Amino acid sequence: MFKLSELVRWLGLTEFEILLNLCGLLMFTITLSLKISGALNNIALDVKSDWFAVFSPLFFIDIFNAYFCVIVGIRMYLDSDNKRKALNRFMWSTYFLVLIAIFKYLLCLKLSGKTGLEYSEVFSPIFVLLQLVAVRACQLPNSI
Amino acid sequence: MTLAHRALFTWFILLVFLILLCLRLDPRTTWNWFVTFIPLWIFDGILVIYVIIKIIRKWRNLKRLRELLLLYKWNISGVLLTISSQLFICLTLEFPQAIPIYVTMLPISTLLLLAIIYVAGRLRKREGWLL
16 A cells, blocks of 8 residues: 555654564464474573563564664755755654554553553554654645 | 554554453463454454455456456465464464464465565565665
8 A cells, every 4th residue: 555655754753764564463473383382491591481581572673773763864854955854854763663563562561561550541652653653644635 | 544544443442452362361261262352363364354354355457366366465475374373372262282383384384474574575575675
């Protein structure tokens, strides 16, 4: 339904960030399979039933993405004449990364049974992010 | 449909799915997982129609079906893998012991792998690096 360039335009992520996220998700599916099948418990006893270990690929990718965004933000700010655009891009990336990271952290806590939050509360950062994404969708030009 | 319309439609489908998912995960409801996934089934149906229309529009110019399928290989494989991923996830959630987890994760892993290859290919074409 969407071309890659359209997704880049809508979500405000670069192709490289999308690639990193896809790699993280692939690793996550592998660790999740290992966790559910119980193989992870046999491999490493320390990480037994620890959901943070399962989600670690996604957290690593978030750190890489944050590093990438800081570098791009600084370079855009220094090189470009349009400082406002650089700040906007940096702020959007920050919102995106922080909200996703909070969601993953809360989900880990919930799955580990360390918090009494309901799933609707765990999903609240995603709902906030969805509102921001909707605003971006409304800002897209109607000619494309 | 313009990009804004498609984006808003996708956003709406995702929103409804997430609300249903939250309701299903909290212990208040015991819906069938196939019911919870209804917004995604609707989205898949529209996706299939979208790809078929794309192919039919091109069919007027190209006579060979094989050529056409090769042209839209990414779209077709993406849609098929998405549907099979959702189907396997629903089946596993509904009947937890029936299907091994590796079988459930196979379509979604393949889909992600294909997406990685596609995006890396696009990056390589544009930037001249990677792979």
